[in-house]
Amino acid sequence: MRRVAIVGAGMTKFGERWEDSFRDLILEAGMQALQSANMKGDDIDALYGGTMAAGRLIGQEHITALIADYMGLNPIPATRVEAACASGGVALRSGYLAVASGHHNNVVVGGVEKMTDVSVSDATTALGGAGDQEWELFMGATFPALYALMARRHMHEFGTTEEQMAAVSVKNHANAAKNPYAQFQKEITIEQVMKSKVVASPLKVFDCSPITDGAAAVILAPLEEAKKYTDTPIEIVASTQASDTIALHGRDSLTSLKATRIAAEKAYKTANVTVKDIDVVEVHDCFSIAEIIATEDLGFFKKGEGGKAAEEGRTALNSDISVNTSGGLKGCGHPVGATGIKQAVEVVWQLTGKAGKRQVDNAEIGMTHNVGGSGATCVVHIMKRC
Amino acid sequence: MEMGSPMSWRMIPERYGLIGTRCENCGTNYFPAREVCKKCRRKGKIVPMKYSGKGKIYSYSLVASPPRGFELEAPYFIAIIELKEGPLITGQLVETENEDVKIGLPVSVVFRRIQASGEEGLIHYGFKFKIDRK
Missing domain, CATH: 3.40.47.10 (Thiolase/Chalcone synthase)
Structure with missing residues (x-):
């Protein structure tokens, strides 16, 4: 297994983001992460995305295909990971394993949820899943x-x-x-x-934690190549x-x-x-x-x-x-x-x-x-x- | 979540009759039913078992913000009941005032309406619990 580093990180402001859609949010976080790693789209080999209930909250499934599309990352493989409120953490682990195994080199991992397009009652019911x-x-x-x-x-x-x-x-x-x-x-x-x-x-x-719109993203790379992208990699x-x-x-x-x-x-x-x-x-x-x-x-x-x-x-x-x-x-x-x-x-x-x-x-x-x-x-x- | 008829019907033995399972290999009781023993896995010997519906309060909460479908009943008590036969199970407490509820109090099962699918939909029945009075 190879050693893995985080070479870029970004997130949106969290809150009730009425003006922004699901895709606006993940794009904002994803681009910020790419920029902080001084990477271009061509440098990315795969995408993992964590979301719990996009189907229930905005009627949209197949979200990592949508993210890859809107971030201009086609045709890299884009995989959704779902583990309820741990979707983001498990997506990060999936990306980590992909880089550690040597199968992919640079991977972007994102997490996103757009929760305020439905009523609080509907959001609560969706989270019940x-x-x-x-x-x-x-x-x-x-x-x-x-x-x-x-x-x-x-x-x-x-x-x-x-x-x-x-x-x-x-x-x-x-x-x-x-x-x-x-x-x-x-x-x-x-x-x-x-x-x-x-x-x-x-x-x-x-x-109780609130109902929130927001997204976050990190870029993973093999540790031995991490300094190509940032002076401050985190292993x-x-x-x-x-x-x-x-x-x-x-x-x-x-x-x-x-x-x-x-x-x-x-x-x-x-x-x-x-x-x-x-x-x-x-x-x-x-x-x-x-x-x-x-x-x-x-x-x-x-x-x-x-x-x-x-x-x-x-x-x-x-x-x-x-x-x-x-x-x-x-x-x-x-x-x-x-x-x-x-x-x-x-x-x-x-x-x-x-x-x-x-x-x-x-x-x-x-x-x-x-x-x-x-x-x-x-x-x-x-x-x-x- | 809206529950369809087949889903409701296939749960009748457990929800109406308190039929769970038991592993005859290690003696562990399971309610709700499990078809694979957590301890013995493939070596387990799972058989059906009827539960008495007797138990005691293990933990409880008064739910003031209900999920969709439970608005009329709120506030209501949700409890985890430790059944006499061992398993813990989640259910509502009925006919209970705030000051009555305490961890450790004995309860018995009662048969009640749990929820309905939509305004004129199928009514789903099942078990709730009532504190035993002396």
Whole structure:
């Protein structure tokens, strides 16, 4: 297997992009990534694209053929990857494997979702497809409800509080306020989170990531050729993935994602690093409780202590571990298929010193953690400055 | 999601009759039914098994923002129930006030309308759970 580097990265501003279509968004992110790698279309050998629900949200399937067409990349192979909210992360892993294997040389990987062309209710229903349609969604469960069931159990087993969950959202908004690409560039308070409308108890509106339009893209190349395109390549030193039951009720535990634990363990081993070596991490905080569980499962904190750590500010920018400097899914926004790629873009910017006001001091090693559904897919990447 | 008649009909044994499966090789019970044992895989011996519908609340949430098709019932409780025979299952709690619900309370299955396909469409029935009163 060859060593692989990210040589270009780009993303759109996340938010309600009424003026822009699906194809406008991915084109904007894709061209930005190509430019940052100083590449032309002819340099690209293959395209991988992550999107979860374009068919349900805009009626368009076959999206990577459309992207290759509109980016002027025909006739390269263009492949769609779908793994619910982990579509972007799994697309990145597919691109990584294609370059690592030697089959393709330079690969563009994009993630995109256009979510605001339908009503919130239709978007929520489409996102429900990430769970078990016959045994969860049919019964009246929603995604907030599934994470609420995890939250309630976490509170029961470890004494985690609603205020501790609120602290996650407050921290992520504080980071988003420093990120010009974020959907919500605005700080919020614990009190505002606590007083926000209940969605599925104990989760409230400000515990939940929003509905977002956006796209992100990265360019991959073999490490040995990376300096041809950029002075600051970022090596992908681990790309791992694991799966678990599609339904939450099929799991061994509601307070830990086994797929995260397995993917993380393999990633640390492959990269030959420990959790202490990670300087910056983007975790999948689709709900505030998800960040608490992720920081435990990835090994930053002991099981049951993630809520307390968030409350004590140990996950804030330039603290013990800088978690979700982009603002995370909560603050930066969650265009589902784009999220896994956006996490990689943020880590690349952190490791190359381009993160502006949210820059982590001397960041050398970064990690991304992208989850599909309530934990049926998890993909982890570790990246390193060269 | 809109559910067609064939999809609804083929689920009648499980949804109406609580028929799941059991692996006679390792003794693991499965509800909903699984045809491949997660532990024994091809060595498993899967047979049908009727569940009692008795269990206790493992976790719960009051759903205030419902998905399409559940607007009239909101707010309602969704729970994960730990069945007496072992498996965890997702379902609604009925006839329950906020202050009644706690993790660990015993529940029994009840047969209810779950949802309908469109305004005049097929009604889909299935199980919900009710807290056992002393």
